[in-house]
Amino acid sequence: MTNWRAVIVGFLVATVLGLFGLALPGLGQLAAGLIGGFVAGYMAGGGLGRGFWHGLLAGALGGIVGGLLIALVVGLAGxxxxxxxxxxxxxxxxxxxxxAVLVSLVMAIESAIAGAIGGVLNPDRPDRTGRGGRNTY
Incomplete structure (x- = not known):
């Protein structure tokens, strides 16, 4: 089951850090995607696969929103x-x-890898009912 709170928080972390990362083009956005994916994976917990999934969603959401913003600017200019x-x-x-599709793919892949690492570092994160463990979802 997807923890949308973890995905949204990871996306917001990547977005905010990406704005500050504009000072270092390329490297700043790469670091932002990695950190955002890690946060999503760590918050979701549950191991490698679950962290990968949540990091992937956070990165893909960032890429989609970025592509839409670029399309909006070009559309308004036209x-x-x-x-x-x-x-x-x-x-x-x-x-x-x-x-935009290429950027979304790259952002999703890097965030997914970082999310997998975050998920591995937090394998037994309890769910909201407080039952905890890997098999409670």
Missing amino acids: WTLGPVGGAISGAAGLGILAV
Whole structure:
């Protein structure tokens, strides 16, 4: 069962650190994705597979939101330039979609690996009922 709280917290950590990571392009976003995935995996606990899954979701969510923001900026820029700008931004949108999918994949993979490490470091995190253990979900 997916712990959406862990996924959202991991996503928010990656987003906030990614904003600060703009000072170090590339490296800052890589570190943000790794730390966000680790947080998601650690919060979810339950071992390697569960941590991997939650880190993957946190990273993919970050990539999807980032791609949508880029598409929004390009769409608004095209809208302000009139019909010709709309056609140009529509053509550019296809390329941006391909880049956004690639970025989402990279962010999801790096976050999933870090999430797996977080899950391994917290294998027996109790669930909300306080029963604890690996097989209570």
